[in-house]
Amino acid sequence: MKIAVLVKQTFDTEAKIILDVNGKISSSGVSLIMNPYDEFAVEEGLRIKEKEGGEVTVISVGGQQAQDALRQALAMGADKAVLVDQGEAELDEYATATILAKAISDLEYDLILGGFRAIDDGSAQVAGRVAEILNIPVVNVVTGLEIEGGKAVATRETESGSEVLEVPLPAVITAQKGLNEPRYPSMKGIMKAKKKPMDKKTLADLGLDDGKISAKVKALSFSLPEPRKAGKVIPGEAAEAARELARLLREEAKVI
Amino acid sequence: MAHWLFTEEHELVRKTVRNWVEKEIKPYVEEWENAGEFPRELFARAGELGFLGLTYPEEYGGSGEDYLAGAVFFEEMARCGSAGVAAGLGASMAIAGPQIYKFGSEELKNRFLPPTISGKKIGALAITEPNAGSDVASIQTTARNMGDHYLVNGSKIFITNGVRADYVVTAVKTDPAAGHKGISLLVIEKGTPGFTVAKKLDKLGWNTSDTGELVFEDCRVPGENLVGRENMGFYYIMQNFAWERLVMALEAVASAQLAIDVAAEYARQRVQFGRPLSKFQVTRHKLADMASLVETARCLTYHALSLYVSGRDAVTEVAMAKLYACEIANRVTDEAVQIHGGYGYMMEYPVQRFWRDARIGTIGGGTSDIMKQVIAGRLIK
Numbered sequence: 001m002k003i004a005v006l007v008k009q010t011f012d013t014e015a016k017i018i019l020d021v022n023g024k025i026s027s028s029g030v031s032l033i034m035n036p037y038d039e040f041a042v043e044e045g046l047r048i049k050e051k052e053g054g055e056v057t058v059i060s061v062g063g064q065q066a067q068d069a070l071r072q073a074l075a076m077g078a079d080k081a082v083l084v085d086q087g088e089a090e091l092d093e094y095a096t097a098t099i100l101a102k103a104i105s106d107l108e109y110d111l112i113l114g115g116f117r118a119i120d121d122g123s124a125q126v127a128g129r130v131a132e133i134l135n136i137p138v139v140n141v142v143t144g145l146e147i148e149g150g151k152a153v154a155t156r157e158t159e160s161g162s163e164v165l166e167v168p169l170p171a172v173i174t175a176q177k178g179l180n181e182p183r184y185p186s187m188k189g190i191m192k193a194k195k196k197p198m199d200k201k202t203l204a205d206l207g208l209d210d211g212k213i214s215a216k217v218k219a220l221s222f223s224l225p226e227p228r229k230a231g232k233v234i235p236g237e238a239a240e241a242a243r244e245l246a247r248l249l250r251e252e253a254k255v256i
Numbered sequence: 257m258a259h260w261l262f263t264e265e266h267e268l269v270r271k272t273v274r275n276w277v278e279k280e281i282k283p284y285v286e287e288w289e290n291a292g293e294f295p296r297e298l299f300a301r302a303g304e305l306g307f308l309g310l311t312y313p314e315e316y317g318g319s320g321e322d323y324l325a326g327a328v329f330f331e332e333m334a335r336c337g338s339a340g341v342a343a344g345l346g347a348s349m350a351i352a353g354p355q356i357y358k359f360g361s362e363e364l365k366n367r368f369l370p371p372t373i374s375g376k377k378i379g380a381l382a383i384t385e386p387n388a389g390s391d392v393a394s395i396q397t398t399a400r401n402m403g404d405h406y407l408v409n410g411s412k413i414f415i416t417n418g419v420r421a422d423y424v425v426t427a428v429k430t431d432p433a434a435g436h437k438g439i440s441l442l443v444i445e446k447g448t449p450g451f452t453v454a455k456k457l458d459k460l461g462w463n464t465s466d467t468g469e470l471v472f473e474d475c476r477v478p479g480e481n482l483v484g485r486e487n488m489g490f491y492y493i494m495q496n497f498a499w500e501r502l503v504m505a506l507e508a509v510a511s512a513q514l515a516i517d518v519a520a521e522y523a524r525q526r527v528q529f530g531r532p533l534s535k536f537q538v539t540r541h542k543l544a545d546m547a548s549l550v551e552t553a554r555c556l557t558y559h560a561l562s563l564y565v566s567g568r569d570a571v572t573e574v575a576m577a578k579l580y581a582c583e584i585a586n587r588v589t590d591e592a593v594q595i596h597g598g599y600g601y602m603m604e605y606p607v608q609r610f611w612r613d614a615r616i617g618t619i620g621g622g623t624s625d626i627m628k629q630v631i632a633g634r635l636i637k
Contacts, residue, residue: 068264068268072268072271075268184276184305185268185272186319187269187272187306187310187319187325188306188314190272190319191319191320191322193265194264194265
């Protein structure tokens with residue numbers, strides 16, 4: 001079983017988001033992590049490999065710092081990594097998916113895994129677009145996965161329950177929280193991660209250029225949420241305070 | 257930003273340990289503090305994840321003899337806010353184990369290192385006695401060589417992991433007349449007739465680690481349990497002190513940093529005279545002083561660590577790092593309590609624990625006074 005896992009390096013969930021002088025999100029001093037949903041995907045890939053045999057390749061688009069996420073996946077047990085550096089190109093979901101699909105089509109694959117969304121932009125589009133470009137089925141937000149006889153049987157949560165879907169391989173499956181509990185990278189794995197192959201490519205290596213991936217969506221501006229206003233304490237006797245609270249909820253907050 | 261001393265691999269070790277501390281240690285710290293120890297299973301868990309093997313080669317189950325990775329492990333462990341947890345794991349991994357690894361026979365290494373590294377066995381190092389602290393050469397526990405075994409008599413005190421250790425690397429006098437030249441190390445296993453734990457000791461801090469008083473009465477220890485050569489124990493102990501002291505300095509820096517982080521957060525939230533404490537110059541300057549002390553200690557400790565890992569003579573710098581880092585950890589945690597005011601004195605807030613836990617730093621692993629002796633000894637020939 002040849003498994004490809006799509007991985008993105010994102011801001012740490014604890015990171016404080018600030019805007020720089022140009023109004024763009026500032027990444028200086030922010031610690032980066034592997035997108036947690038992609039971590040579920042890596043773990044699932046490793047479990048399938050351990051059961052069925054095969055090979056796990058992790059793939060990412062990004063600069064030097066995206067290597068950390070790939071190395072983490074290698075330390076967890078993935079066999080090799082592919083990193084595509086997009087250079088100066090501005091990326092949107094279309095561009096990223098085009099690059100990933102091109103990189104994957106150079107590999108042999110039976111199954112493609114990824115997080116259902118990244119915690120930074122949260123667009124939840126890239127894996128689905130990759131499936132579309134490669135012309136293979138996709139099952140999203142999966143919390144249970146079985147591979148048997150050239151098919152994937154995936155369980156996904158729906159609003160009112162869950163559904164079980166069967167798709168022929170190759171297919172794209174995206175991970176939702178609950179699919180598994182990702183392992184910690186092993187210490188031996190960390191020390192050996194650098195010895196595992198990491199194939200670094202440029203857009204030109206993939207036969208792409210800025211024109212072929214030019215973003216279709218451009219972010220016009222970013223703004224931070226309004227800081228939370230201080231709460232209000234209503235003094236006085238309980239009964240009277242409750243009356244006052246009800247009045248404020250009705251007349252000021254207009255919620256009752 | 258990562259310090260130049262550490263590689264990409266070390267930063268991944270850091271991230272992994274941090275994640276583990278966050279998920280599997282921090283939520284339980286209060287419970288373990290109240291219980292007076294962390295669960296024994298934590299050794300096995302730390303072993304399973306490879307943390308206890310960071311400073312040991314693969315042939316015994318480690319991941320390579322990487323002291324920088326070990327340093328990262330102890331720095332991150334300190335972030336759990338209960339110094340006893342690292343003290344317990346460290347007493348086995350960084351204090352008892354190295355004596356066997358560096359000086360023991362192949363047979364001893366094969367018997368004790370794999371289970372120490374996997375966390376299936378807990379080790380302790382027993383040197384201190386009721387009448388012998390800083391003056392190591394004056395220990396009174398004796399071991400008579402009876403041919404195929406030793407007969408051990410005496411007692412040990414303040415032994416970290418002493419209560420539940422599976423084996424205790426014990427400093428004994430094999431030649432009572434020879435002072436420091438008459439000391440040997442014996443590995444004494446739990447259950448050896450004549451070896452008992454007199455009691456678990458109550459402490460000011462480090463409450464998640466168990467500390468024991470051990471008694472040996474005509475305890476028969478097999479001759480093959482001798483570490484290295486007879487009467488060389490003092491030199492073996494002194495050699496591993498460098499690593500133990502570095503670990504203590506690293507933990508002191510990390511704990512003091514934690515105290516600053518907690519105090520700064522408290523200062524942002526606590527309002528007096530209509531403003532958060534963090535808006536008052538007095539608090540800001542206090543925090544700036546604390547941060548400068550910690551940064552100085554960190555630089556000195558990293559410098560000593562870099563000398564140590566490069567194999568150069570690091571005795572003076574390690575003593576300086578241990579001295580300085582542990583002294584300022586007392587000051588910084590004390591100031592952190594001060595910033596918390598009355599709440600700082602309450603058991604409900606963890607800052608009091610940082611202060612209590614820090615206090616051992618200038619006493620254990622060689623007191624500050626002994627560190628000064630070491631430094632002065634190098635300075636004044």
